[in-house]
Amino acid sequence: MKGVAWVTVLHSALKYFGILAIMGFALSKTGGFTPMIENMPDFYWTWDGNIGASTIFAWLIGTIGSIFCTQFVIQAISSTKDVKSAKRSTWVAFFFCLPIALAIAVIGVAAKYLHPEIDSLYAMPIFLQDMNPWLAGLVTTSLVASIFVSVSTVALAIASLVVKDFYVPMRNPTPEQEFKATRWISLLIGFLPLIFVLLVPEVLKLSFFTRAIRLSISVVAVIAFYAPFFRSTRGANAGLIGACVVTSVWYLLGDPFGINNMYIALLTPAVIMVIDRLIPGKAQGKAPTPVENNGV
Incomplete structure (x- = not known):
């Protein structure tokens, strides 16, 4: 984990450089903030913009929930020395991410201006094409490095899961065979997302939907932690499956009544687990009364 941490710090530092370089270039093109404030609609400079508080709150809930159940985040927090260190690390991550979020927002508004x-998808590339080629190359490298922070860890986790939970029980390989299989499976896992993105680019639009599904997993986990009387495996499984189905239908219907699918993903598993709690379990059969053998 220490090696992963150092690589993450290095990649994150490069990401900071890249984002700040793009923001500086964007502001030099716009002439600073004043021209944008004077010529753009007022909602670009309010906290909720033209989106609305409800949608922003839904995004916030979904992001928090999806981060909570992300494997490499849990792995990183679990590797800390104690609870105090884990709490401190989350605060460090918060203060690290906040400036990047603000810088990206400024880049987006400058691109719109x-x-x-x-x-909005092309806000960053539009500035990269006008930069000095050397600077643009350095910035692009920094952004790719930032992607590797999470992608490499997630790919490693998926490969490990496939090998340990499926390949090893089915094939009982030797250590050498397991190592070779891990390498080939890792290669396949690395290329599959590229194939989907190149051939089915619309898959990128599902990012918010997948975040909602991961939020449902977090809800079930939190209930298990803080409400142990909901300890029914049946309820947990029903909550996850039900949330997946209901959220999927809600997403495909286009979020009826203006209710974001994040709220559906948040409430559905909790409601299903409460209903499961109210349904009595299977009545346990009475043990047969032992018959005394008194002979004839």
Whole structure:
């Protein structure tokens, strides 16, 4: 974990450099904040923008929930010395991420100011194409490094899961065979997402939906931690399956009544687990009364 931590720190430092370099270049193109404030609609400079508090709150809930059940986050927190260190690390992460979030917001607004017709997805690339080639290359490298912070850890976790839970029980391999299988499976796991992104680019739009599904997992976990009387395996499984189905349907219907699917993912597992609690379990059969053998 110490090696992973050092690599993460290095990648994160490069990410900071890249984001701040793009923000500085964007502000130099706009002439600072004043022209943007004077010429853009007021909602670009309010806390809820043109999105609304309800949607922002839903995104906040979904992000917190998805981070809570992310494997490499749990692994990193669990590797700390004690509870105090774990709490301190979460605060450090918060103060580390906040400036990046603000910088990315400024980059997006600057891109909208300079190119009103542009899609938000291309806010960063539009500035990269106007940069000095050397600086653009360095910034691009830093952004790729930031992706490796999470992608490499997630890919490693998936490969380990597939090998330990499926390959090893089925094949009973030798250590050498297991090592070779891990390498090939890791390679496959690394290339599969690229194939999906290149051939089915719309899959990127599912990121918010998958975050909602992971939020449901967090709800079940929190209930298990803080309400142990909901200890029914049946209820937990029903909550997860029900949340997946209901949230999927709600997402496909386009969030009816303006209710974001994050709220559905938050409430559904809790409601199902409460209902399961109210349903009595299977009545345990009475043990047969022993018959005394008195002979004839």
